[in-house]
Amino acid sequence: MLELQSADRRAFIGGSDARILMGDDDAALLRLWREKRGEAEPEDLSGHLIVQLGVVTEHLNRHWYERHTGQVVTEVQRQVFHPVKRWMAATIDGMVEGTGAVFEAKFMLPWTFSEEAAAEKHMAQLQHNVWVTASRTAVLSIITGGGKWVEMTIPADPLYQHLLLTAEKKFWRCVETGETPHLFGVEPPRPRIEAVRVVDMSASNSWAEFAEVYCRTRATVAEHETAKSELKKLMPEDAKEATGHGVRAKRSKSGAISFDLHETEAGHAAL
Numbered sequence: 001m002l003e004l005q006s007a008d009r010r011a012f013i014g015g016s017d018a019r020i021l022m023g024d025d026d027a028a029l030l031r032l033w034r035e036k037r038g039e040a041e042p043e044d045l046s047g048h049l050i051v052q053l054g055v056v057t058e059h060l061n062r063h064w065y066e067r068h069t070g071q072v073v074t075e076v077q078r079q080v081f082h083p084v085k086r087w088m089a090a091t092i093d094g095m096v097e098g099t100g101a102v103f104e105a106k107f108m109l110p111w112t113f114s115e116e117a118a119a120e121k122h123m124a125q126l127q128h129n130v131w132v133t134a135s136r137t138a139v140l141s142i143i144t145g146g147g148k149w150v151e152m153t154i155p156a157d158p159l160y161q162h163l164l165l166t167a168e169k170k171f172w173r174c175v176e177t178g179e180t181p182h183l184f185g186v187e188p189p190r191p192r193i194e195a196v197r198v199v200d201m202s203a204s205n206s207w208a209e210f211a212e213v214y215c216r217t218r219a220t221v222a223e224h225e226t227a228k229s230e231l232k233k234l235m236p237e238d239a240k241e242a243t244g245h246g247v248r249a250k251r252s253k254s255g256a257i258s259f260d261l262h263e264t265e266a267g268h269a270a271l
Contacts, residue, residue: 009035009042010035010036010037010038011087012081012086012087012088012089013036013087013088013089013128013168013171013172014089014090014091014128015090015091015124015125015126015128015129015132016125017032018124018125018127018128018164018168019121019122019124019125020032021124021164021167021168021171021184022123022124022163022164022167022184023124023183024183026182026183029171029181029182029183030180030181031043033171033174033175033180033181036175037175037178050107050109053107053145054105054106054107057105057107057143058093058105060143061105061106061107061141061142061143061149062076062093062094062103062105062141064141064143064149065103065105065139065141065151068149068151069151071096071097071098071099072096072097072098073093073094073095073096073097073103074094074095074097075092075094075095076093076094077091077092077093077094078091078092078094078095079091079092080092080132080133081132082131082132083134087168087172088128088131088132088168089132090128090129090132090133092104092129092133093105095133095135096139099137099139100135100136100137101135101136101137101138101139101153102126102129102130102133102135102137102138102139103138103139103141104122104125104126104129104138104139104140104141105141105142105143106118106122106140106141106142106143107142107143107144107145108142108143108144108145109144109145110144110145110146110148111146113142113144113146113148115150115152118140118142118150118152119140119152119154122140123154123160124164126138126140126154127154127156127157127160127161127164128164128168130154130156130161131156131161131164131165135156136155136156137153137154137155137156138153138154138156139151139152139153139154140152140153140154166184167184170184228259231247231249231259232249232257235249235251235257239251243262246261246262246263247259247260247261247262248260248261248262
């Protein structure tokens with residue numbers, strides 16, 4: 001990783017830029033393009049309350065993560081270039097010393113919060129930063145306005161990174177040539193989230209309904225599977241099809257045996 005020394009943000013694509021490139025806001029994409037070409041000033045976020053809440057809670061976020069995980073976050077606010085693609089860079093919130101994961105601190109509003117939505121929202125920035133720093137994982141540490149702290153581990157996703165790199169290359173070519181960029185319309189893969197929570201679903205009526213069905217039918221399903229297994233053992237090895245007592249078994253060319261219900265035709269006794 002090569003460090004940036006007060007680099008002009010117009011000279012590279014950063015993690016926050018990656019989110020715009022993979023988003024669906026055409027106006028934001030054109031504004032970013034003009035900024036990178038020096039035709040417009042960067043957007044002033046000093047009056048954006050949510051952004052500023054993220055800034056002022058970043059130290060607390062990092063402290064909370066270290067306190068609850070026992071990990072140490074280093075290289076806070078370090079700026080790095082990709083060692084080969086000089087138009088890719090990142091300002092990282094830190095690196096987890098014990099794992100080498102990229103650390104990203106975020107503040108989010110509580111009433112629309114979900115872990116899946118949070119991971120998807122920040123996926124482009126996380127995968128960009130993971131790529132630039134040659135890391136294998138990213139840690140997303142989130143504090144919500146409802147007083148909740150959530151930690152998620154997001155692994156490097158080669159497919160997503162390929163799509164992201166393609167989008168960034170096309171955008172940077174537009175910056176260099178003056179060609180107007182367009183949204184790339186790429187549907188990213190569903191973010192993979194490490195399962196770390198234990199959730200009580202007692203308040204969910206739908207869960208209660210299907211849990212009752214599961215409990216009631218579990219013994220029947222187990223008995224059904226046992227019967228299938230025993231029927232397979234009884235079917236002669238050279239038999240293509242076997243019928244009897246309302247059940248028909250068929251053997252495929254690959255040797256797999258499947259079952260269905262079979263009604264004996266009237267006037268014919270079962271052999």
